[in-house]
Amino acid sequence: MELFANLAQGASVALTWSALMYCFLGVFLGMVVGVLPGVGPLPAIAMLLPITFYIPQTEAIIMLAGIYYGGQYGGSTASILLNLPGTPAAAVTALEGYPMAQQGRAGIALFLTAIASFVGGIFGVVLVGGFAPLLASFALEFGAAEYFSLLLLALIGAAAIGGGTFLRSLFMVVLGLFLGIVGQDVNSGQFRYTLGIPYMADGLNIVSVAMGLFGVSEVMATAHRHRSTQKESFGLRSMLPSRDDIRRSLPSTGRGSALGAGCGVLPGAGAAMASFLAYALERRLTKTPERFGKGAVEGLTAPESANNAAAQAAFIPSLTLGVPGDAVMAVMLGALMIHGIDPGPGLIADHPDLFWGLVVSFLIGNMMLLVLNIPLIGLWTRLLQIPYSVLYPAILTLICIGVYSINSATFDIFVVMIFGLIGYGLLRLGFPPAPLILGFILSPMLEENFRRALLLSRGDWSVFMTSPISGAFLALSFGILALAVAMAFRTAVKARRADRT
């Protein structure tokens, strides 16, 4: 069995003491930042980036990946206890989790989400191990035209689910594409949009752009607000679900895992979309829709298993195609590239120890998270009592130092500041920041394949339609576009009708 040989190879990488330690560090910090509302995984990545320059590549990636999926576990805690989602995906968890907490069933909700997260996570990991090599060998066949259309699909998909209105999300994608080409053009050597600043010759740094847009602008928008916190404590006994809870949770966890894993594989989709869909599905399938919104456990376990399955499965398109599903994954891919690893179809073949080590570390990391989650629930609730006015100066400091450490350039700190201001302005005007980051990281790839495809076809634009794979991706993209326009039109008509009556 090839798979077992591969897993054995992965185990030899992931089961060393240092790999275990960095895996633990990653998932622990991911959990911490996931729990804290308004913090998110980016400051944790910023904090750990400097560490990654001093340890071997594989350990570095295991650790960064741990932050990513650890954050999904932690995100549910604040949603359930305070109705304050730590991550976008966890907003759905609050729909049923918070009512459960109000009924005094917070312990059970936390317990069930931990289990559902674990099941979803493991399901996603299995899919990564089984499916990623297949997709990679399929993607090896891709030429420039196919890649271009795939990237287009990912970008349009990201705009469609990006929040905000579709035109604005789409604009953010294009703005990101533009920011992504700042610097020296690889084909001609021409400097583009560098404003005569020598630091810009290598382009803007994705970590600085993302920290500014998400981290700093979030602090600017919330620093002056009061955050209320409350005291809660749990004994292990109050966390045990009843037999009825378990009976209801089992099928929904299974459905959520499968749906989430499916969403994770799609480029441009992510954990947030997975939880929304899983919740919608449960509501449609249930025989007792009146229980939803009042603490229905199915509506809790399905999205939780879905977002964790998606967080794991998201590594499939990210590692084998180089196409990330959401903004945090885009920053992680940026971090990988800083380490000289190019995600793409060749990654598994070129670095099998890295890929399989990562897969095994996912399994271990999920087990660590399960162990961290339940017995330490007291610690997580205490973490929620730290006031934001103490947290945000520390967050800002970590962001600044993390960004500086990449190139030891103060210029990057000013880039963070400027993008913080830009992000704040865009937020005020209703532009969602996530699509920008995706456009930013995919832009060089998009331009390269766009140019190459048309060069090979001698300027014949039909090349994107005549290849069946490329044509299929394009058709899907147009489908999403048409759907988004139709939905926007429908709401507009509805609003007008409501206006008239």
Added chain:
Amino acid sequence: MKMRSLKALAPVDWISALVMIVLGLAVVVGALDYRLGTAGRMGPGFYPMLLGGLMVLLGMGVALRALFGKAADSTSEDKAADDAREEAANSRRSLICVPLSIALFGLLLQPAGLIPACLALVIVSTLAAPTFSIKRLVALCIGVPLLVVLIFVVGLGLPFTLIRGVW
């Protein structure tokens, strides 16, 4: 009814459209400086020209919708507008303090060292908080630099000057 038509007039859409079109035009003007080439042999200006054009088109789309569609699916815009009104007064402080604190950090880091830079960042950014507490400020001024030095200098051995001329 009355409320809705008032909201449709909210300047958020117009400002957005203006920002989008101006940015798009700037990108197009920038692209004029670079060789365009043809589709089969693209120069460095071809792709940014397309992007800039797309940005202008999207901006015009938002402007058209603001003109005809009455506040279509504008939940986020309404929210943004409401937030803006509600917070305009007390958010001005964080709008100034947070970027200023980062700028000070950047300016002080190399000439003065890591600890002065951290202190400046902490002190200025703390002014954005809803309440001021001297106890919290002192705790942060001791805690944050200590944490940072422990993680990055002691733990990772990053080559930072702690205080220029002293360490």
